[in-house]
Amino acid sequence: MAHEETVYEALDHAHGGEGQWAFGTGFDEPLAGVDTTVPEGIDPADLGAYCLMLGDDALVLCQRLTQWVTNAPELEEEVALANCGLDLLGQARLLLARAGSVGVLGRSRERATASIPDEDALAYFRDPDEFRHSGLVEAPNGDFGQTVVRLLAASAWRLALFARLRESRDPVLAAIAAKGVPELTYHRDHAARWVLRLGDGTPESHRRTQAGVDAVWLLLADLSTATDVETRLTAAGVAVDPAELTDEVRDVLTLVLERATLTVPEWPTPQPSRGRAGEHSAEFTELLTELQSTAREHPAATW
Amino acid sequence: MSAPTLDRPVPDETALQQQFDATIAADHRIEPRDWMPEGYRKGLIRQIAQHAHSEIIGMQPEGDWLLAAPSLRRKAILLAKVQDEAGHGLYLYSAAETLGADRADLTDKLIERKQKYSSIFNYPTPTYADVGVIGWLVDGAAICNQVPLCRSSYGPYARAMIRVCKEESFHQRQGYELLMTMMRGTDAQRAMVQDAVDRWWWPSLMMFGPPDDDSPNSAQSMAWGVKRHSNDELRQRFVDMSVPQAEVLGVTLPDPELALDPETGRYRFGAIDWSEFKQVLAGNGPCNDERIARRRAARDDNAWVTEAATAYADKHAADKHAAVSA
Numbered sequence: 001m002a003h004e005e006t007v008y009e010a011l012d013h014a015h016g017g018e019g020q021w022a023f024g025t026g027f028d029e030p031l032a033g034v035d036t037t038v039p040e041g042i043d044p045a046d047l048g049a050y051c052l053m054l055g056d057d058a059l060v061l062c063q064r065l066t067q068w069v070t071n072a073p074e075l076e077e078e079v080a081l082a083n084c085g086l087d088l089l090g091q092a093r094l095l096l097a098r099a100g101s102v103g104v105l106g107r108s109r110e111r112a113t114a115s116i117p118d119e120d121a122l123a124y125f126r127d128p129d130e131f132r133h134s135g136l137v138e139a140p141n142g143d144f145g146q147t148v149v150r151l152l153a154a155s156a157w158r159l160a161l162f163a164r165l166r167e168s169r170d171p172v173l174a175a176i177a178a179k180g181v182p183e184l185t186y187h188r189d190h191a192a193r194w195v196l197r198l199g200d201g202t203p204e205s206h207r208r209t210q211a212g213v214d215a216v217w218l219l220l221a222d223l224s225t226a227t228d229v230e231t232r233l234t235a236a237g238v239a240v241d242p243a244e245l246t247d248e249v250r251d252v253l254t255l256v257l258e259r260a261t262l263t264v265p266e267w268p269t270p271q272p273s274r275g276r277a278g279e280h281s282a283e284f285t286e287l288l289t290e291l292q293s294t295a296r297e298h299p300a301a302t303w
Numbered sequence: 304m305s306a307p308t309l310d311r312p313v314p315d316e317t318a319l320q321q322q323f324d325a326t327i328a329a330d331h332r333i334e335p336r337d338w339m340p341e342g343y344r345k346g347l348i349r350q351i352a353q354h355a356h357s358e359i360i361g362m363q364p365e366g367d368w369l370l371a372a373p374s375l376r377r378k379a380i381l382l383a384k385v386q387d388e389a390g391h392g393l394y395l396y397s398a399a400e401t402l403g404a405d406r407a408d409l410t411d412k413l414i415e416r417k418q419k420y421s422s423i424f425n426y427p428t429p430t431y432a433d434v435g436v437i438g439w440l441v442d443g444a445a446i447c448n449q450v451p452l453c454r455s456s457y458g459p460y461a462r463a464m465i466r467v468c469k470e471e472s473f474h475q476r477q478g479y480e481l482l483m484t485m486m487r488g489t490d491a492q493r494a495m496v497q498d499a500v501d502r503w504w505w506p507s508l509m510m511f512g513p514p515d516d517d518s519p520n521s522a523q524s525m526a527w528g529v530k531r532h533s534n535d536e537l538r539q540r541f542v543d544m545s546v547p548q549a550e551v552l553g554v555t556l557p558d559p560e561l562a563l564d565p566e567t568g569r570y571r572f573g574a575i576d577w578s579e580f581k582q583v584l585a586g587n588g589p590c591n592d593e594r595i596a597r598r599r600a601a602r603d604d605n606a607w608v609t610e611a612a613t614a615y616a617d618k619h620a621a622d623k624h625a626a627v628s629a
Contacts, residue, residue: 063370069385070366070597073605075359075393082386086379093375120374144608200618201611208607294373294431302488303373303431303481 029117030093031172036101039169042236047170048104049132049229050239052122053276054161055095056133059123061154062088063287064141073144080190084151087183094176096122101172106130113300124295128285134275135222138284139215145198145205146212152191153216156252157223159184160245169237192256199260210262220249221268227276243270327528332458335401343527347457348404349418350524355395356413356420360594362388364428365437373431380477381434387470394463401459414599416586421445423510425588432485432492432499438478440500440507440545446471447541448511456528479548486553493553500549501557508572509580511538542570 038044065085072078099105100118107130112121136154141147162184165177198209226234226241233239250267257264274280295303319338326333333339362385369385372378396406412418423441428434449468455461485492512518512534524530532540542561549556560573582588 059375066369066382069369069382070362071601071604073601073608075389075396078362078389079386079393082382082389086382086386089375089379089382093379096375117374123375124373144605197612197615198608201615202607204607205611205614290370293371294368298373298489298491300489301373301492302484303377 030097030119031101034172034175036098036172038102039171042170042238043232044102045104046229046233046236047173047238048099048102050233051095051099051102051173052104053132053134053227053229055092055099055122056131057137057154057158058088058092058095060131060133060284060287061137061151062086062092063291064137065147065151067141068144068147084155084187084190087180087187091176091180091183092123093119094179098172098176111299115302116295120295124292128280128288129278131280131284131288132276132278134219134273135281136216136219136275138275138280138287139219140283142212142215143208144194145209146215148191148194148198149209149212149216150219151187152195152256153220153249153253155184155187155191157220157245157249159188160248160252161240161242164240164244168239173238188252195256195262196260199257199262206261209260213257213262214265217265218268221271222273222275224268224270225272227273327456330454330456330528332461333456334458342523344402346524346527347460348399348402351395351399351402351460352404352409352412353419353421355392355399355409356418357424358388358392358395360413360420360424360598362392363594363597364424364426364590365434367428368431368434371431372434377431377434377481380481384438384474384477387474391463391467391470394466395460398457398459398463402457410598410602414595414602416595419584420594421510422580422583422588423506424594425583425591426502426506427589430495430499432482432495433503435478435481435485435496436499436503438474438476439482439548440503441510442471442475442478443545444507444510444541446475447537447544451531451537454528454531479552482552482554496552497554500554504557505575505579506583508538508542508575509577511535511541513577513580539569542572546570 038047062085065081065088068081069078069085072081096119097117100122105118105121106126108121108125109118111125116124136150136157139150141150159181162177162180166174166181168174168177195209198205200206223242224246226243230239230241234241246267254264320340323333323337323339323343326337333343365381366385369378369381372381396409399409400406409418413420423444428437446468449464449471452464453461453468455464482496485496515533515535518534525533546556546561546563558573560571562571563569564571583591586592
């Protein structure tokens with residue numbers, strides 16, 4: 001009885017018109033209250049460019065995972081995939097805000113109204129060739145098997161990276177990485193459990209998942225070679241050379257795939273990253289057009 | 304040696320019925336292991352399943368905006384909300400399972416249109432203001448309907464509803480906050496909000512179901528303590544709550560007859576067009592086919608995943624540590 005009355009009472013409190021009526025949904029910008037000073041000896045332009053790479057990886061994979069919501073195989077999976085998407089979205093917001101805080105906004109700031117926060121200027125007012133995510137995250141989902149194989153690969157790689165970035169000389173990046181580690185541990189575990197079930201499930205699920213593995217493996221090449229920004233920042237103690245991650249990522253993926261009775265393809269030959277250079281597929285343009293559609297249709301609006 | 308005889312008498316149905324009636328009369332809870340009349344069980348399964356289906360189908364109208372939400376903050380809020388709805392569906396299907404129903408079977412009944420879901424989710428969501436108005440009016444109406452269910456006589460349903468209502472109340476505030484922000488924005492945004500209010504107001508009033516004198520299942524549900532207030536009573540409560548909120552927001556509710564009755568302190572409102580309600584209920588709403596088609600595709604296109612998970616579980620039933628702890 002008491003509970004019932006409380007809920008009704010809460011509903012009636014619409015008076016005052018105060019903007020803070022919904023609590024808990026984060027009215028502050030992601031880095032509000034954080035000291036964003038860049039430590040001595042770190043090039044802010046490089047730091048911002050690096051945060052864009054990692055932020056874009058998270059934003060694009062979030063968008064891909066969100067495409068499953070209302071289409072997933074089980075209700076539990078609706079919840080789980082949305083959860084992974086939310087974690088990645090949170091990481092993206094922090095990393096884009098970090099890029100903005102060091103002035104790396106490109107042309108987005110000219111296109112976005114002043115009232116739009118940096119994170120949104122970067123997400124909604126950059127063109128496709130200004131995005132810096134890897135080819136691994138932008139590829140279309142494929143079926144559920146390919147989706148969980150990609151999630152496994154992407155989260156194994158990102159977890160290996162974030163675990164090391166906790167020691168980054170940029171304290172903001174280090175803190176973002178520390179927050180991300182438990183999230184990515186869950187994503188990797190969740191994806192690994194599905195790869196096991198599907199690889200070692202029925203002949204059909206085995207066939208589909210093997211096809212997913214073969215497709216995803218080719219995309220790993222885009223993550224294997226350091227860009228100039230990553231090389232410089234690695235030397236400055238801010239970033240990690242992606243080549244350093246290869247052994248750990250390969251070991252984790254091999255362990256899961258072998259247990260799942262799947263064939264481990266040959267590791268792809270390293271090549272310069274196309275995604276990090278802003279070269280993306282037509283499917284990415286399609287994904288980005290949808291993501292930006294409402295914001296660009298109402299450039300002067302506040303949300 | 305012969306089996307010992309049970310000297311405990313098998314309770315006859317009359318005694319069980321008396322015990323059940325006494326539990327209801329004392330306003331105590333019926334729990335899954337308790338005896339219950341078949342009509343009570345069936346009625347509850349019908350109601351809880353319909354409620355669960357509504358949560359799951361209800362993910363779609365707003366879910367259509369997940370990929371195009373206008374800011375990262377709004378995307379996070381919406382994704383969390385749609386995720387909550389999936390969670391509500393889960394609690395409710397679980398509550399139905401305590402009555403002997405099976406989730407897969409209930410899902411089949413939804414897809415084959417043998418069980419219903421709230422008709423409100425058959426309306427389209429053409430603009431982002433719809434996300435806010437669904438939160439404010441649709442979730443608001445749902446809360447008015449659902450808060451009394453926190454005292455439902457069936458324990459698992461009542462407990463599920465307490466959690467559902469808390470989250471719904473949060474969604475309602477989020478929806479209203481979005482509308483407030485939009486009303487402070489551009490003229491185009493204000494026009495979008497008014498347009499969405501015009502489209503959702505009457506369907507929201509219809510969410511309380513047919514008028515009391517035309518509600519076939521209500522009387523028995525009230526007697527059994529499954530339902531606590533009549534449809535018209537709850538509808539009035541919703542109108543009284545929403546009118547002042549609309550004033551604060553600065554929107555007009557699309558009912559010229561809406562007026563405060565100074566004697567009762569309650570709002571009088573115009574007649575509801577029940578023919579529209581019946582059309583949508585009969586499956587002829589703007590999005591009925593689309594909503595069901597998506598559930599069907601999710602089930603059928605992913606059937607191989609469910610089969611694989613079952614096969615894997617069977618193969619590894621004996622393993623204690625099936626998952627990799629890499």
